[in-house]
Amino acid sequence: MSMNFNNPYQSYSHQNIWDGIKDSFKEGSNLTKLIYVNFAVFLLVKIVGVLSFLFNLESAQVPFLVYWLSVPAETSALLSRPWTIFSYMFLHEAFLHILMNMLWLFWFGRIFLSYLDQKKLVSIYILGGLTGAATYIFAYNLFPVFESARFGSYALGASASVMGIVFATVAYAPNHSVRLMFIGDVKIKYIALFFIATDILSIPMGNAGGHIAHLGGAFYGWLFINQLRNGKDISSAFTSLFDSFLGLFKTRKMKVSYKKTTNMDDKEYNKNKKKKQEHLDQILEKIAKSGYDSLSKEEKEILFKNSNQK
Numbered sequence: 395m396s397m398n399f400n401n402p403y404q405s406y407s408h409q410n411i412w413d414g415i416k417d418s419f420k421e422g423s424n425l426t427k428l429i430y431v432n433f434a435v436f437l438l439v440k441i442v443g444v445l446s447f448l449f450n451l452e453s454a455q456v457p458f459l460v461y462w463l464s465v466p467a468e469t470s471a472l473l474s475r476p477w478t479i480f481s482y483m484f485l486h487e488a489f490l491h492i493l494m495n496m497l498w499l500f501w502f503g504r505i506f507l508s509y510l511d512q513k514k515l516v517s518i519y520i521l522g523g524l525t526g527a528a529t530y531i532f533a534y535n536l537f538p539v540f541e542s543a544r545f546g547s548y549a550l551g552a553s554a555s556v557m558g559i560v561f562a563t564v565a566y567a568p569n570h571s572v573r574l575m576f577i578g579d580v581k582i583k584y585i586a587l588f589f590i591a592t593d594i595l596s597i598p599m600g601n602a603g604g605h606i607a608h609l610g611g612a613f614y615g616w617l618f619i620n621q622l623r624n625g626k627d628i629s630s631a632f633t634s635l636f637d638s639f640l641g642l643f644k645t646r647k648m649k650v651s652y653k654k655t656t657n658m659d660d661k662e663y664n665k666n667k668k669k670k671q672e673h674l675d676q677i678l679e680k681i682a683k684s685g686y687d688s689l690s691k692e693e694k695e696i697l698f699k700n701s702n703q704k
Contacts, residue, residue: 464550467534483523517629522558529610554611561615
């Protein structure tokens with residue numbers, strides 16, 4: 395006699411896991427979404443690779459999906475695959491590669507969001523990645539040393555985008571300190587200097603295209619904050635375009651507006667709004683002078699809440 399016992403929690407737990415992933419993506423910050431998209435693309439590439447192997451579909455050295463998503467250095471190849479200047483910054487082949495990139499994105503992304511808003515995080519990720527791709531393509535078509543390597547060379551990975559966020563964070567708050575194992579508290583400006591020096595010195599030693607792309611992404615991160623301090627947001631056009639694009643996929647909701655009952659309410663509302671903005675400006679000025687660690691717990695909470703509302 396055989397007996398079959400079904401686990402009543404099996405489908406429920408599977409559903410919860412999937413629902414949890416969907417909810418955390420939907421309700422999470424833009425930092426969470428960027429990390430999820432990178433891992434989703436990584437899993438897709440690996441699954442397609444396994445299927446290609448099982449059905450004996452792939453004979454080329456470079457998997458066809460990696461070929462179609464990575465950005466080539468050769469300009470005629472780029473013209474035939476123009477989308478790759480975007481897709482390459484979400485593409486990884488090796489697990490260690492994506493793991494390190496996502497860890498750095500998570501660490502510096504959290505610091506970034508303690509000072510600036512989530513839309514700027516996405517704009518720097520994308521535009522830093524585009525600048526990294528442009529720097530890589532330009533270098534491989536300019537310098538004679540890359541002439542023979544240009545054909546068949548391609549770049550992939552989020553490193554340039556991550557470097558954009560790293561250097562934007564460093565440019566905004568250079569004296570922000572983090573605790574490193576076996577070392578202790580270190581200001582992030584020294585970590586950034588170490589990375590930039592390593593990339594420059596490593597160009598002749600292999601993966602020159604990757605190191606050059608890193609420099610391009612880092613340059614954009616620095617440039618963005620430099621211009622922002624001068625009152626100019628160089629990502630505003632991209633942010634507006636990106637918001638319009640995302641608006642196509644959002645469900646339209648009915649909005650209910652409420653009018654204030656008296657002129658006194660309007661004055662009081664504007665007065666409170668101005669007071670809050672002045673307080674926030676004082677906090678930002680304090681950060682610029684003394685660093686993030688000089689803030690009180692209450693000031694950090696105000697900065698955090700304001701960042702999430704943007």
